[in-house]
Amino acid sequence: MSSPISLLGLLRAALVVLAAALSTVVLPRVGSLGPDLVLLVVVAAGLLGGPTRGALVGLGAGWVVDLMPPAAATLGVAALTYATAGAVSGLWHRDGSRSVFLPPLATLAAASTVAALGILRAVASGWAVHWVAAGWSIALTTAVGVAVVPILIRTERQLIRRGPA
Amino acid sequence: MTQPQRRRTLAVLILATVFLLGLDLSRPGSTSFVRTGAAAALGPLETAMTAGRNEDVVRLTHERDELEVARLQDEANLRQARGVTSLLASPSAKGATLLAARVVAFTPATSSDDRRVTIDVGSRDGVTKDLTVIAGGGLVGRVIVVAEWTSDVLIVGDRNLTVGVRVGAEGRLGSVSARASLAVTPSEPGRLSLALLEHGTVVVGDWVTTLGSVGGRPFMAGIPVGTVVSVDPDHGQLTSTAVVEPAVRIATLDVVAVVLSTQRSLPRHPVLSPTK
Numbered sequence: 001m002s003s004p005i006s007l008l009g010l011l012r013a014a015l016v017v018l019a020a021a022l023s024t025v026v027l028p029r030v031g032s033l034g035p036d037l038v039l040l041v042v043v044a045a046g047l048l049g050g051p052t053r054g055a056l057v058g059l060g061a062g063w064v065v066d067l068m069p070p071a072a073a074t075l076g077v078a079a080l081t082y083a084t085a086g087a088v089s090g091l092w093h094r095d096g097s098r099s100v101f102l103p104p105l106a107t108l109a110a111a112s113t114v115a116a117l118g119i120l121r122a123v124a125s126g127w128a129v130h131w132v133a134a135g136w137s138i139a140l141t142t143a144v145g146v147a148v149v150p151i152l153i154r155t156e157r158q159l160i161r162r163g164p165a
Numbered sequence: 166m167t168q169p170q171r172r173r174t175l176a177v178l179i180l181a182t183v184f185l186l187g188l189d190l191s192r193p194g195s196t197s198f199v200r201t202g203a204a205a206a207l208g209p210l211e212t213a214m215t216a217g218r219n220e221d222v223v224r225l226t227h228e229r230d231e232l233e234v235a236r237l238q239d240e241a242n243l244r245q246a247r248g249v250t251s252l253l254a255s256p257s258a259k260g261a262t263l264l265a266a267r268v269v270a271f272t273p274a275t276s277s278d279d280r281r282v283t284i285d286v287g288s289r290d291g292v293t294k295d296l297t298v299i300a301g302g303g304l305v306g307r308v309i310v311v312a313e314w315t316s317d318v319l320i321v322g323d324r325n326l327t328v329g330v331r332v333g334a335e336g337r338l339g340s341v342s343a344r345a346s347l348a349v350t351p352s353e354p355g356r357l358s359l360a361l362l363e364h365g366t367v368v369v370g371d372w373v374t375t376l377g378s379v380g381g382r383p384f385m386a387g388i389p390v391g392t393v394v395s396v397d398p399d400h401g402q403l404t405s406t407a408v409v410e411p412a413v414r415i416a417t418l419d420v421v422a423v424v425l426s427t428q429r430s431l432p433r434h435p436v437l438s439p440t441k
Contacts, residue, residue, distance in 0.1 A: 021207070021270075024283070025214045028271035032416065036273075052171045059178050067203035069211060070272050070281030070317040071310060073325060075196055076186030083179060127324060127344075130354070 008159050015041045015152075016061045020068040033136045035144040036111060038065055042082055043089040043110045043145060044152035047102060051090030058086025081117045085110040103153065107145030111138040200310050200317075204283075208315030211270045212285045222420060223265050261385070262425040264290060266298075268418045269315065280323035280343070282306075284421060287314040295383040297424040303389030303412030304328070304375055305421050316423075321390065321411055322355065329376035330359070330390055338362045341373060341390055341409055357391060357409040360402075367396050367407045385424055 019037035027034035042061050046054025062079030066072045092106035115134040122129045189196045270283040286292050288311050298305040298318045306320035319326050327342040339361040359373060371393040377386025391409040399405075 017207070017210075020273075021210055021214055023273035024270035025211050027273060028416075034273070052168065052175055056171065056175050056178070059175070059182060063182075065273075067200065067207065069200075069204040069208050069270060069283040069310070069312070069315055070279070071200040071203065072272075073279045073281075073323075074186060075189045075199060076182045079182045080179070080186070083175075083182075128354075 008156060011156070011159065012041060012045060012057060013060070016064050017068075020061075020064045023065075024068055024070070033133060033140065035140040036114065036137060037144070039082065039085060039110055039114060039141055040107065040145050040148050041152065042086045043103070043107050044149050044156060046086045046089030046091075046110070047093055047106050047149070048153055048156055049090065050093040051087040054086030054088075054090030054093075055083045056086070058082035058084070061086075077121070081114055084117060085113045088113045100150070103149040104142060104146045107149055108138070108142045111141040111145070197310065201312050204287075204310060204312030204315055204317065208269075208283060208285075208287070208312050211283060212315065215267070215269045215285070222267055261381070263299075263422040264292065264425050266316075266421050266423055268421060280320050280326075280415065281309075282318050282320055282415075282418060283315050284318055284423070285315055286423060287312050287316050289313050291425055292316050292423055297381065297383060297385045297388070298421050299385075299388055299424060300413045300418060300421045302414070303391070304384070305413055305415075305418065307383035308423065318421075320415055320418075321413070322357065322415055328384060328390060329378075330373045331376055332359065332361065332367055332373050332393070333371040337365045337367075338376065339373075339404075355411070355415075356394070357411055359393065359407045359409045361404045361406070364404055367393055367405055369393055369395060371407075373409050381424065 016038055019041060023034065023037055027037075038061050042054065042058040045057035049057075059079050059082065062082030063076075065078040065082065066075050072078060089106040089110040092102050092109065094102065115138050119129050119131075119134060121127075185196065185199075264286055266284040266286040268282045269285045272279045272281045282305075284298070292308060292311050294308055294311055296308045298308060298320075304321055306318045306323070306326060308316050309319045310317035321328065321341075322343050324343045327340050330339050330341050331337065332339050339359055341357050341359050343357060359367070361367065373390045373393065375384045375386055375388045375390060378384050389412040391411040393407045394410045395408045397406040397408065
């Protein structure tokens with residue numbers, strides 16, 4: 001019974017590490033702004049498993065983001081941010097629903113949460129707030145999420161279905 | 166895992182995260198083993214994902230310089246390679262040992278506002294904390310985390326980095342950081358803010374170079390930081406402030422060098438001033 005869960009967990013962990021590495025190695029060379037790839041894995045987990053599962057996966061993914069060299073100035077900030085985003089995306093979880101509108105909505109909500117928490121942190125610390133960058137980040141992440149999140153969900157559903165057999 | 170169990174796990178993990186975050190904020194050095202461990206595990210992955218290896222770049226750079234087939238090579242790379250060579254020949258780098266490195270990762274724009282890069286040399290190559298990192302154009306930053314094969318560099322433009330500088334031909338003292346001083350409108354992203362220590366005049370076009378630290382750590386003296394592009398109007402701030410364009414373009418950073426040592430090997434001789 002534990003093997004399908006660990007297989008799914010392994011896939012998620014590999015995807016998170018890959019997405020975090022792509023975000024530090026490849027995306028900055030392409031442009032100054034890019035989609036939040038790690039968040040998409042978290043959104044898929046939240047949509048499939050609900051707020052608690054989303055928050056758990058988000059927390060783990062956030063730690064990978066925090067620790068992926070160059071490591072963040074303050075460890076744990078991304079972990080808590082992505083945990084919140086995972087919980088928010090989990091609010092769109094519907095049992096057995098295959099609606100095509102849920103993934104984009106959940107991605108939009110999660111990306112907005114990450115951006116809002118970043119802005120909140122900047123305001124609280126007295127740093128300059130990059131509104132345009134935050135807007136672009138939400139837009140790009142949602143745009144990529146429309147295509148990627150359904151694929152992730154389908155793959156994870158197949159893994160779950162095949163698991164116990 | 167049942168739902169209550171999952172909730173409990175989540176609560177414990179969040180508490181652990183908050184605890185670590187608090188620890189990291191209150192005692193910045195205490196969590197360095199976590200960063201070093203993660204960098205040792207994940208750094209090689211990033212190095213592998215960057216096309217072309219360090220040895221290739223160094224070898225090619227040498228070949229390019231020696232055979233003067235430079236124009237056929239990538240122009241950006243060449244400029245930087247030449248810059249490193251010219252920096253090697255500059256008086257401030259004389260006697261210093263440089264270690265060529267390649268930037269393999271940047272802080273992603275989506276997760277935080279930090280400005281850091283990872284380079285593909287580490288403790289095995291002789292890198293230690295607080296060493297100066299330079300590129301062709303000038304100052305890049307200083308090493309803050311060292312793993313076995315990679316190191317993290319805090320770069321000019323990070324809001325936590327302030328560099329002591331000399332400005333203009335007269336060499337006035339000041340400091341450069343990414344944060345704009347009070348009473349001045351924040352400059353656009355990528356620009357730096359210069360504040361003079363005392364009253365004085367800065368003019369557009371003035372060169373800004375590092376002041377230097379004892380033993381060249383974390384900053385060697387005389388490395389170009391940037392040029393003054395505009396002088397802030399007087400709004401009652403204590404000293405003159407200005408906006409500085411960095412000498413190194415961070416977005417296109419590729420080949421850099423870690424300054425391993427600037428230790429003097431020859432004693433300095435005292436001189437007698439002329440009596441007449």
